[in-house]
Amino acid sequence: MNAPAMKTNTQAVTRSVFPTFEQVFQGFAGQIGMLREMAPPPSLPAERRVARAIDTLVEETNADEAVWLESCIHCGQCTNACHFFLATGEAKYAPMRKMDLYRRVYQREISPLRWWYRLVTRAVQLADLEAAQELVYDACSECGRCAMVCPMGIDTASLVHHMRSALVAAELVPPELAALRMEQKHRHTVFGASAEALRTMVETIGEHHGVAIPLDKERAEVMVLSSAVDLVANGNGLLATARVMNHLGVDWTICSDAYESANFGLLSGDMALWEELVDPIVAAAERVGAKTLVIAECGHAYPALRWNPMLHGGDLPFEMSFMSEYLGRQARAGNLRLRPLKGRVTFHDPCKTGRRGGAFEEPRALLAAMDADLVELPANKEYNWCCGGGAGIFLLERATRLRDEAFKIKMRQVDETGAEAVIVSCASCRLNFEAGRVKNQWNKRVESLVELVADHLIDDEPVRAEGVAA
Ligand code: SF4
Ligand code: SF4
Incomplete structure (x- = not known):
């Protein structure tokens, strides 16, 4: 059992030391622009x-x-x-x-x-x-x-x-994906989200928010993965994850030799790299004796991890869960004490965890635990529309027109619900929604499910992040 420094004032609001998601998005968009120049040229006749x-x-x-x-x-x-x-x-x-x-x-x-x-x-x-x-x-x-x-x-x-x-x-991989594929192949990371960046983020969260992250425990029941976006840009994501895991009181860890959810082998279509990136994660989970591996809010990481070992006949000694899937089960078991969520919301099912993964009810169980006024999208669950940015499309400059047009379908559907906010449980969907929100001056908030849960924990102090109803 981990014993983080917990605070009890439910009225106080702490200002996060991390940028808002709108700022994260602006910085991230700048980094994507540079990827095109980093792509390796073709070498074969x-x-x-x-x-x-x-x-x-x-x-x-x-x-x-x-x-x-x-x-x-x-x-x-x-x-x-x-x-x-x-x-x-x-x-x-x-x-x-x-x-x-x-x-x-x-x-x-x-x-x-x-x-x-x-x-x-x-x-x-x-x-x-x-x-x-x-x-x-x-x-x-x-x-x-x-x-x-x-x-x-x-x-x-x-x-x-x-x-x-x-x-x-x-x-013939598009340049943005080609650059990230090469970075992950040779440096085992993307966007420079190194083990050092993870350690720095863990220290910052501990120092400024008093939230402990049990890094590199030798044994733990739950191993949690992070993602490059959280490590180099959106510190609120890892902070929220830590607050919720600590609230649950489970025996958890993050491993500095296997922490990345993103898999640019799968996204680019490089099947060998896909597997190469999964192996150390599986090995680390086995080493620490994890019973559960929790995958960060990263839609494509779910099929990358969940299906790869099974495809190769692996009978794993631990269960793999997507973050919202894991937390939804905890909510159903009565292990999360949550304050009511204000305002009408709708929920976007990520294609990879929903239609192709079957994790529909768990995120809804989490919303129900916050007594959310949830209005479903006109087409939801199995028939939910993609936001237009999945499978790496969000990163491709050339796909901007297609992505923007496809996003308008999603916008119209969210507008139909009358919701004030759309809740997402995938960082890639979130970035795409944020891009669409900014571009269309859309009057909706875009919220991360794990960050919302963290900010509605009873007996834990809300953190002032972008758009969070404290
Ligand atoms: S055209 Fe008809 S049969 Fe062919 S892929 Fe589409 S739905 Fe299936
Ligand atoms: S993007 Fe279009 S073609 Fe591709 S899987 Fe989805 S519906 Fe089918």
Whole structure:
């Protein structure tokens, strides 16, 4: 049991030493702008890049992929399920069009009729792969919404992900993702969020807020991951996490050799890096004897961690939970004492933890524990619309128009609820909502669920952060 310095004055409001999220967003936007210049240039000749892309698709095509590529009946049901098609009306953004190039490779290289397809279809060129880059990185957030309506059960998001792998092999990752992929590959961190940055953040939180963070305990029941955004910019995120974990009184730790939730292997499509980044986290959780690994508010980290060991037959000795999933279970068990949340709110389900992860009820249990006046979005849970920034799209400068148009769907839906604030449980969604809020001068607050919970703990002092109703 950890014994942090706890304060009891529920009326007092402490001013956070960390910037508001609006300031975090402005600083982060500046850093993203620099990524384009840091991307490595292609090093291989064109023919080699094309061959590597084709080999990757052939290697990654199993029975599921073959059936999906064979079975599209072009019914068009998926078109209006996709925010990028709906927002632009441009045919190239229809989900079934995003698989065209993969289908061509399948037909020419794998299909039983490949001898025929080689006669009637063009061989794939580098220009085809270059044209596919925008479709699979900018125009698909791998949200999975189109699969919900496809009568043939085609999972376009999975096919798009294989295309991303092929484009990694062809050295065609968009520059922002390419820069972050290289940083995480060589320095095992992103945005400079080093172990030293973690230690500094832990010291700052202890010194200025009197909140203890048990770093590098040898044994702990719960291992918590952080994220680069929290370590280099949004200190309020890690502060909130620590306050809630301490309030719960659980035996927890953060490991300075395995603390990062973000996985730019998964986001870029680099399957080898994806796994390479998961391994030390799994090893650290096993070393400390964790029964639960809690993943930070980072949507894509959930599939990166939750599904990777399972895909490789791993039978893990601990459970993996997303932050809001873990806290929702604690709320249901009566372990969180929370003050009522003021004002009407709505909740945005991150695609990766919701539709593709199934964690719908736990964040709602947390909101219920705060007696929140929750109004659901017109399309919610399995049918929730992506905010437009998922799967790394938030980072891509070229995707700005697409992202902005797609975000307007989300804005209209939030407006329909009459809510004063939209609550999110993914840092990437939050950054995208913040970008949309600022750009559209939108009169809604965008709140992090874990930060709201921390600021509504009974017997703990609220912290004045951006937009928090104390
Ligand atoms: S809904 Fe399915 S079968 Fe119909 S066009 Fe889309 S991907 Fe093809
Ligand atoms: S997975 Fe989402 S973004 Fe991608 S095509 Fe389907 S609906 Fe559109």
